[in-house]
Structure formats: C-alpha cells, structure tokens
Amino acid sequence: MKFNKAPLPFVGQKRNFLKQFAKVLNENIDGQGEDWTIIDVFGGSGLLAHHAKQLKPNARVIYNDFDNYADRLAHIEDINRLRQQLAVTVKDIPIKSKLDKRTQSLVIEQIRSFKGYIDLGSLQTWLLFSGDILENLDQIYKESVLYNRVKKSDYPLATGYLDGVEVVSKSFDVLLPDYVDNENTLLVLDPPYLFSEQKAYRRAEEFRFISFIKLMTLIRPPFILFSNKHSEILEYLDYAIEQKDERFAGYDFCAINATISKKRTYKDYMVYKF
Known part of the structure; x- marks a missing residue:
C-alpha cells in the first residue's frame, strides 16, 4: 500500500513534494533501483523513505528515525x-x-x-x-484555552508503511561517513531549517548552525536537500560555488509555497544534484 501522507500527524512531512521527488528519482535512478542505496538522513515521518522504497523496490532504503516516529x-x-x-x-x-x-x-x-x-x-x-x-x-x-479539533475518525494502522526499509537512529555525522564514498548512494536530507521555527522537531536542539556546517562538509552528489527561503540555502550554495566548491555546481531546485495556517506561509525548496 502506498501512503501519500504520513499515517500520523507530522509537521513538515514533505507530502507536497512527492510528485517532484518521484520525478527526480525516476529520471536519475534506472529501473527498480538495483545497486543503489537511498538514505533518508533526517527521516522525520519516514514518508520519503516509504516512497523511495515504493518507487525503487530493489534499492536499499535506510530511514534514519531522527524523531522516534517509528515508535x-x-x-x-x-x-x-x-x-x-x-x-x-x-x-x-x-x-x-x-x-x-x-x-x-x-x-x-x-x-x-x-x-x-x-x-x-x-x-x-x-x-x-x-x-x-x-x-x-x-x-x-x-493551556488557558483548548479547541475541539479532534479527528472524527481513527488513524489507519501503518501496515506495510516501512516494509523493506531499514530503520536506524543515529546522528547524521555518525551515519554519513559510512556511505558518502559510495557514488551509488543517494542522500535525502531534510534537516531542521536554520533561522526558522524548529519546535516541530522533537530533537531540534541537537541541530544548530555548526551542525549545518558539518552537514554541508559531508554532502556530495547525488543528493536531494530540502530547505526553505528563511534558511538562505540557495544563497549558501551559490556562495560555495563562487568559492570553487564543485560539489554544488550545476544544482537544480524546485519551490512550493507551503501553508502552516491561515496566517503562516513560507517557501520550501527541494534542491538536488546527481
């Protein structure tokens, strides 16, 4: 069964990027994903790992459960x-x-x-x-005020959601060194966004600016990186290219306008290079 949204609520689950995510995977990874490893490094809800396994069933897909979502x-x-x-x-x-x-x-x-x-x-x-x-x-x-926003129906059981997906729970800087030298390993990266509200991430306090710098030293193509306008990721990548960092030269991206509530909207990016 393919899930088009996470079985349980999760802020920032990237369901609005699923079409673009599928397009990039299908254009760059042949067939069923034989000989490929796909790592969802900041796994969040696991939705990207789930879709990667659905799209490329013969690939090894690793879901780094950064927020204890599997529990x-x-x-x-x-x-x-x-x-x-x-x-x-x-x-x-x-x-x-x-x-x-x-x-x-x-x-x-x-x-x-x-x-x-x-x-x-x-x-x-x-x-x-x-x-x-x-x-x-x-x-x-x-809380001084609570609201009736209780869901009218039960959540579906997550039967098959993580079937065939390897679940680990490691810091990104422990996980990545084992895989970055393999050119057939795709890094899927959705870290807590810099300069943005991070309360939605249960472990956001573990990811600060220095963490971002460490992460960017480990990234190499192929990668898919999610961020937003407030994090200035495009400006960062352009500066890195100016400094002759060839890892990011020729990157591509797509953008969507995302809504948290009626008064809270933001621009999300999916940046990628193969």
Whole structure:
C-alpha cells in the first residue's frame, strides 16, 4: 500500500513534494533501483523513505528515525483509543471552537488518567490552535484555552508503511561517513531549517548552525536537500560555488509555497544534484 501522507500527524512531512521527488528519482535512478542505496538522513515521518522504497523496490532504503516516529507508529491503537474517548467528550462543541471550562477540565482529566501511549503530535492537532506545537505533556495541562479539533475518525494502522526499509537512529555525522564514498548512494536530507521555527522537531536542539556546517562538509552528489527561503540555502550554495566548491555546481531546485495556517506561509525548496 502506498501512503501519500504520513499515517500520523507530522509537521513538515514533505507530502507536497512527492510528485517532484518521484520525478527526480525516476529520471536519475534506472529501473527498480538495483545497486543503489537511498538514505533518508533526517527521516522525520519516514514518508520519503516509504516512497523511495515504493518507487525503487530493489534499492536499499535506510530511514534514519531522527524523531522516534517509528515508535509512534507502533502505538496507533492506543492513539486511536484516546481519540475515541476525547471525541465523545467534545461531541457537543462545534468543530474548531474553544472548549468551555467544564469540557476542558474533563479533557485534561481524561488525558491524565489514560492508561496507554500518549502521542504529543496527535494531541496538538486535536486540541491546540492550528499550527501550534505541543512541546511536552505538561503544556497541555497549563493551556488557558483548548479547541475541539479532534479527528472524527481513527488513524489507519501503518501496515506495510516501512516494509523493506531499514530503520536506524543515529546522528547524521555518525551515519554519513559510512556511505558518502559510495557514488551509488543517494542522500535525502531534510534537516531542521536554520533561522526558522524548529519546535516541530522533537530533537531540534541537537541541530544548530555548526551542525549545518558539518552537514554541508559531508554532502556530495547525488543528493536531494530540502530547505526553505528563511534558511538562505540557495544563497549558501551559490556562495560555495563562487568559492570553487564543485560539489554544488550545476544544482537544480524546485519551490512550493507551503501553508502552516491561515496566517503562516513560507517557501520550501527541494534542491538536488546527481
């Protein structure tokens, strides 16, 4: 089964780039991907790794689970169970409306007493204002206002989502040196964006400017790199080329306008070179 979006909520899952991603892979990797390795270095939701395996089933696809997303997938039944309970509690509140104090207290008590896995990524989409990020569970207990944005149906079980994909969890600077010398290894890179809101990344505090510099010293073609306008990635690459860095000479890119909420939009880039 091919998933066109991640099974569970994930900010920045790159589903808007899937057509472009598929086009670049099919134009540059022949056949079923024999003799190729494709590494989703900052794996996020695993959606790119999933599509890489669907498009090139004979390639070795490695998903570096930077945000412990695979653990979330393993608990979808618990996530659905909590969703069902909350949906009953908020059923009389209009969708996207604020919860009254009584209902909000009931919701918080249900979460506190829930015997099972609690998924922050799902909770923030159910109860916070659109685009807001839940950094920890205590935050939801302290929110002055919660909203009824509870999903009306269960999440599908992620059956087959990571079939045939190798799941690892390593720092990029530990993972990449084992593969960068292999010319048939495609690096798929979607790191936390510099100079941008990074709260959506659970481990964003581990990726700072010096991390970006280290990453850029390891990159070589072929690569697909995701970034946004605020990160000034195109300006960086152009400067590197001016400094005679041939790794980036002749790069190509495509851009889309992405929306987080009605008031929050940004330009995303997919930069690539083979």
